Amino acid sequence: MEADKYVVVMNSEEQYSLWPADRAVPAGWAVQTEPNNKEDCLDYINRHWTDMTPASLRKG
Template identity: 45%
Template sequence: MNDEEQYSVWPHGTPAPAGWHGTGFSGDEAACLAHIDEVWTDLRPRGLREWLAARS
C-alpha cells in the first residue's frame, strides 16, 4: 500500500518501491487480489477523499 492508500501486488521477497510498504498480508496472487478486493473498497486516492470531505 502507498501513502494514498492504494494497493498493488509484488512478488514475495521483492522490496517495495519507494513510497510503498507491505500490509502484512501474503499469499499466492489469487489470494492477494481477493484480499485487495475485500479491503480496498474506495478506489479514490486518500488525498482526494480528504479534499472532498473538507469541502462538504
C-alpha cells in the same frame, strides 16, 4: 516466470498493488500482508480497496 508468492502493498494514497514477495518493495509502498498466493492477495485487495479515489482527494 511468475513468482510463487506475492504480498499486497499500499501507498500513502491508500492505493493497493500486488507485488512479488521476492522483490524489494518500492519507496513509498508498505507491505500489508504476509507472502501468499496470487489469488488470496487479489482477494485481500478486493476486500480492502473499496474506494479507488486517492486518499488525498477523499480527505480534502
